[in-house]
Amino acid sequence: MPLRCAVLASGQGSNFQALLDRKAAGDLHVEFVLLIGNNSVAGAFEKARSRGIPCFHLVPSQFSSEEGYCTKFLEILTEHRIDLIVLAGYMKKLPPGVVRAYHRRIVNIHPALLPAFGGKGMYGSHVHEAVIEYGAKLSGITVHFVDEEYDHGPIILQRAIGVLDSDDPHSLAERVLAVEHACYWQAIEAIAAGRIVIEGRRVMGVGEMKDENNG
Numbered sequence: 576m577p578l579r580c581a582v583l584a585s586g587q588g589s590n591f592q593a594l595l596d597r598k599a600a601g602d603l604h605v606e607f608v609l610l611i612g613n614n615s616v617a618g619a620f621e622k623a624r625s626r627g628i629p630c631f632h633l634v635p636s637q638f639s640s641e642e643g644y645c646t647k648f649l650e651i652l653t654e655h656r657i658d659l660i661v662l663a664g665y666m667k668k669l670p671p672g673v674v675r676a677y678h679r680r681i682v683n684i685h686p687a688l689l690p691a692f693g694g695k696g697m698y699g700s701h702v703h704e705a706v707i708e709y710g711a712k713l714s715g716i717t718v719h720f721v722d723e724e725y726d727h728g729p730i731i732l733q734r735a736i737g738v739l740d741s742d743d744p745h746s747l748a749e750r751v752l753a754v755e756h757a758c759y760w761q762a763i764e765a766i767a768a769g770r771i772v773i774e775g776r777r778v779m780g781v782g783e784m785k786d787e788n789n790g
């Protein structure tokens with residue numbers, strides 16, 4: 576049985592689209608059965624709706640307590656029999672109760688090489704602005720399991736790209752996003768295929784990046 580995935584997204588949903596495309600191409604063997612977002616006008620909602628994928632708009636302000644918010648989140652995930660939660664440009668912190676209930680079953684993609692340029696406030700364009708301002712010569716992407724700290728869980732996959740002298744945050748974001756689209760599905764497919772082995776913080780089984788110096 577293919578893994579039943581919930582996608583959580585806040586924005587345009589280009590990562591969600593890339594995953595749908597990989598599935599359509601026959602490379603990614605999971606089902607996308609649910610979309611949860613914190614912004615009901617986000618492009619990701621439109622993409623899900625047009626495919627008949629159920630969508631839920633969930634934000635803490637709809638509830639009188641944090642507990643009520645978490646309970647509803649868990650209820651929706653349980654109702655849809657979710658095996659894996661895929662954060663695809665999701666800018667909100669998940670309720671800790673959800674993170675605990677889906678231990679090692681939540682993946683995130685971050686637009687930099689963690690642990691650099693991660694943590695609270697480091698999302699979307701802020702990340703690329705920080706990379707440029709710092710003068711880093713490398714950036715890239717990190718796919719990782721989610722734990723209760725921002726951008727902290729075990730790393731599944733990373734890919735690096737060079738920061739060019741001519742880059743501004745916008746051009747860097749574009750090139751990083753292209754790498755996200757090319758790579759996120761590979762981590763999810765490795766999980767779906769049962770290839771992942773976790774030892775402490777080390778996650779093995781996705782396939783290595785080629786070391787250009789050592790062949």
Ligand code: GAR
Nearest residue numbers: 586587588589590664684686698699
């Ligand atoms: C992506 O670059 C993603 O890595 C980033 O937001 C963008 C969303 O693009 N996510 C984060 O910063 C999460 N901390 P998308 O909506 O087009 O997929």
